[in-house]
Amino acid sequence: MCFHQIPFQKHGGDHIVLVGTVFEALLRVDNWCESRKHNWTCASLRLAVYEECSQRRAVEFAVVLKAVLPIYLLVGVGMALRGFKVLTEDMEKGLLKMVIHCLYPCLILDKTLGNDLVRQSSVLAWGVGLGCGLVLIGMLLSYLTGMILGLKPGTGRRTFCVSAGVQNYGYTAIPILLTLAPVLGGDERVLGVMFVHSLGVEIAIWMVGVMVLTGSVFGNPKLLINGPIVAVILGVGLSSTEGWRFFDLENGPIVGSVTRQTMGWLGACAFPMGLMLIGATMYDFIGKERLSAKIGIGGLAVRLVVMPLVIMCAAKYLPLLHELKLVLLVQATMPAAVSPVFVARHYGGSPGVAVQVVMATSIVGLFTIPLWISWGVRFIFP
Secondary structure, eight states: OOOEEEEEGGGTTEEEEEOSOHHHHHHHHHHHHHHHTOSSOSHHHHHHHHHHHHHHHHHHHHHHHHHHHHHHHHHHHHHHHHHTTSSOHHHHHHHHHHIIIIIHHHHHHHHHTTOGGGGOHHHHHHHHHHHHHHHHHHHHHHHHHHHHHTOOTTTTHHHHHHHHHSBOOSTTHHHHHHHHHHHTTOOTTHHHHHHHHHHHHHHIIIIIIHHHHHOOSSOOGGGGOSHHHHHHHHHHHHHTSSGGGGGOTTTSOHHHHHHHHHHHHHHHTHHHHHHHHHHHHHHHHTTTSOOOHHHHHHHHHIIIIIHHHHHHHHHHHSOOOHHHHHHHHHHHHOOBOSHHHHHHHHTTOOHHHHHHHHHHHHHHHHHHHHHHHHHHHHHHOO
16 A cells, blocks of 8 residues: 655645555546646656555565564563673562553553544454454464474473464564554554454453463453553543543643653553563573474464464454554564463463473564565555
8 A cells, every 4th residue: 555645846735645556546646637637747646656655665674674673672681681680580570560560551541541443342342352362263273283293281282372372462562563553554543452452362361371271161360450451441441431531631630631641651661671571581591491393383383374374364354444454464473472471380381382482483573573564564455
């Protein structure tokens, strides 16, 4: 798709907005010229359309790579801080609680309060439904892959099922989504849609994921009462009423506007801190776990080959809001999430298996994320 504006300073500052396929853009050019009855031909404009689309396709890989590299640098900083004993295990526990129960909820509230997209029932239904449903598909495919690889219950099959089935739906996706949204006709409101989608992912992890690891029937519903989930529900609820206006930065009362500004500042710290903590967690397992080729290859096959196709097909063929398609585009390319490592630790799983899946998909993801997104843009938005 070509999202582009061509200004005409010589003709009173007129402009034509070209949105859609190349054919649609060319048709808009012809209609624009005819409606204004210009004497000059549209040849130069038609050429500009082709050049713009070509340039845009050429920079997609570079744009995505530029968004991905800082993510890996922040993870590397976290690993270095742990290696030099600046970020100790005792510090990590407190910082992790701060991120989960303070910084991340502040980011969620800041991006959902007053966000007109999260008020739409279709966004809520499709967002939560796909967030949960696609993760369940990922877990099912991971479980079948584990069986094919010969993994046995008690030796990592269930942990592999959960770890390879869940993508990194939060910290890693945020900066990439913020970079891509303006290029693909969106804005930062898309983060609100992503957080609605994340609510479905959380439900899948804490209900089905814990059920898989422990063998309990309903997982652990109490774990659904946590900072991020409460923030999503509160943000959507206030945005669906007039309650969000109390926190309006421009027109709200001083107490509400100052609180909103504070939430924005705290929220901006969430994903840098989260990424550094991911790096610290990864460092702890380097050299401590015996690497298994079949776990690494299986994780790569599910997370970076099969699931990207599944999620992108859902984005292309389902009747979804444009912003939700953007969210799914980014989610499809993500490596395995780190949260299953902590889930496996606490619920009798094999954290070493989860770490191997995370490490393998994260390393290879540095190269596959830009490639998948470049291809996905053409596939989902032809």
